[in-house]
Amino acid sequence: MGSLSLETKKLQSRSGGFVSSPTLLCAPLVGATVDQMLVDMRRAKEIGSDIVEIRLDCLRSFNPASDLQTLIKRSPLPTLVTCRPIWEGGQYEGDEIKRQNALRLAMEFGADYIDVELQVAHDFISSIHGKKPGKFKVIVSSHNFHNTPSSETIGNLVASIQATGADIAKIVTTALDITDCARIFQITVHSHIPVIGIVMGERGLISRLLSPKFGGYLTYAALETGAISAPGQPTAKDLLELYNFRLIRPDTKVYGIIGKPVGHSKSPLLFNSAFKSVGLNAVYMHFLVDDVEKFFNTYSSPDFASGCSCTIPHKEAALKCMDEIDPIAKKIGAINNIVSRPDGTLIAFNTDYIGAITAIEDGLRELYGATPGGASPLAGKLFVVMGAGGAGKSLAYGAAQKGARVVVSNRTFERAVDLAAKVGGKAIPLSEVGEFHPEEGMVLANATSVGMKPKVDETPIPKHALKHYCLVFDAIYTPKDTRLLREAKETGAAIVYGTEMLIRQGFEQYQNFTGLPAPQELFRQLMQKHA
Known part of the structure; x- marks a missing residue:
């Protein structure tokens, strides 16, 4: 079947006049x-x-x-x-x-x-x-x-x-x-x-x-x-x-989040509330997608897939469907934000690294205070990333850009080696992270799905290993308080919730979608209320 045409006929109400919602x-x-x-x-x-x-x-x-x-x-x-x-x-x-x-x-x-x-x-x-x-x-x-x-x-x-x-x-x-x-x-x-x-x-x-x-x-x-x-x-x-x-x-524009699974995502809550607050004629929904290429081939109208967020497992696979990729996203090799131009062409961005890295930097500033000359508090830090998928790539790239010494671990070691090489870092097997502590005061970032709902009792690293880290970040936000973050707090480490990454990368996506500044306070209020 060809792509869906959204040149819909004019719809009439039961009485013959146009209505906002005829259904x-x-x-x-x-x-x-x-x-x-x-x-x-x-x-x-x-x-x-x-x-x-x-x-x-x-x-x-x-x-x-x-x-x-x-x-x-x-x-x-x-x-x-x-x-x-x-x-x-x-x-x-x-x-x-x-x-x-x-x-x-x-x-x-x-x-x-x-x-x-x-x-x-x-x-x-x-x-x-x-x-x-x-x-x-x-x-x-x-x-x-x-x-x-x-x-x-x-x-x-x-x-x-x-x-x-x-x-x-x-x-x-x-x-x-x-x-x-x-x-x-x-x-x-x-x-x-x-x-x-x-x-x-x-x-x-x-x-x-x-x-x-x-x-x-x-x-x-x-x-x-x-x-x-x-x-x-x-x-x-x-x-x-x-x-x-x-x-x-x-004539409502359709946005959504592409993923599998996807029903847990709070993005529709954030974006639909934001659209409504400024009177935008748009709706944002969950897209449970098995084949991302088939999805874009079918829903190719800019009126339908006006913009998409992209989550696990499609952050890398979606790259091949794009007409243009932002240079930073291309370097990372993963995307999470797709915008459809008026002519139907697709341009992709990565806002994950901005959301995660700025949240981690602010966490370190709270811990140690401002850095001299406005330098990133990540500069010189040993930054351990667990996971080499889309989120892991964003974290590794972002940390390297800020001057951190990056260590990548992944279940499939070859992927860790590949990512580490791209960011000038080191690779270790995921099974060895628990015993890896060449120095104190390291930063840990979990970009795996270990601990995500419904398997909330799991953690990617033993508790005893967390004492070597000054700050622990978990990209998971369902639940907000993962076992990893609870145990990190108990060992005395500062923690950064995945909700911070979600909120901050959402600011960037909203601006890319609409050209308007994101309603940051609204996003934060909603996440706090629905955490």
Whole structure:
């Protein structure tokens, strides 16, 4: 498939005029009792949902006549009624005639929408011909729990749904790769009838978040983390507060962080809050990327990948996708910041080394005071870097530039040797770092993933070895207080948190993305609040 074109058609609201966010936010109700669903309806309204989906198949017991009337009449929001059979991923295993009778009854009681499966849609819609209330709409859905088919197959599926007489087509697929979402975006934009297009799974998250950009009729968001009705479904709170869902429009620029894993990153919190604070029409999200080259080949429009942060394991692999690389980033051999120019060409930077090295320098100044003549406090220091990946390269290069004597250790010794040679340093095996202490007052920087959530009890170096260091830095920021930093503090070393690197490199990225100075105080407040 070619790259995603973002020359989207002008989207109209239900009343015919342009709106900021044309996509409805639907909260699925998956409670086991009618009473629980009534409670959840009120919560959905409080949170800011536009509509609730009543999942009849989730009810442990169900009396169609009384329960439907109660749920529909007492709902503070418009209602979408579904009774998903087990053969389409739901929980209903009963009689098919009774199931469809319940859906027809929901229509009679005033439901705003019914969701019925493509397999039975033609007969169901025929059975209500001439009986539909004016505002009532039928959603005809198709679920694929295995993959996301080709654009042609999805297009034929929408045509089949349209042929049933559906008012709205709902296409739900499964993401094997983040680029699968592009095919759903294309269908949503170009379909002749309203479309709900969703790609399930973490790799499909952007299909839900960007529904307003591509004219999706509605998207689903759970009331809480434990109440999702499909894989990869975000919470309404995250959708509205973290991703500023209501502000997303067809012309909204899309930024994000490329990584694997990536869901732990706090970058969307920082950047979306910053964008909102200055009124920028932009959104920043998590991109779970397996193949970085495939990602950029698919999402090549400057309106989509307007700018990307780049984290493990793509900081080096992404280099080959760039049209231009900042000279310093080229020397380091790793990038973490990518900007798309108006013509679609990509230029890459490395802001990691700025963030990490300035944080370490400030830590040393607090320890020893200012250096004479404004020289770097790293000058002459023995600087031990654990890890020779993207972050390790940034630290080694940055420390060498400041005059430190660099020692590189890595699990794969050959990589340590290669990096050490590039920065004029020395290489030692990672297994020997614990016994390496040719002098006192060294600086240690961890650029490995050892100690990162969920393996928070691990540490890359024995505690007894830390007494030889005056300062220890850990690039990990989830958790903030790693075991390495806790033990370093106990041995008397000064410590520098990975959050400092994250915040400071974020300042540089924000400026590269927007051309504006970063709201530094806002970034710090957010990191402190959400540490």
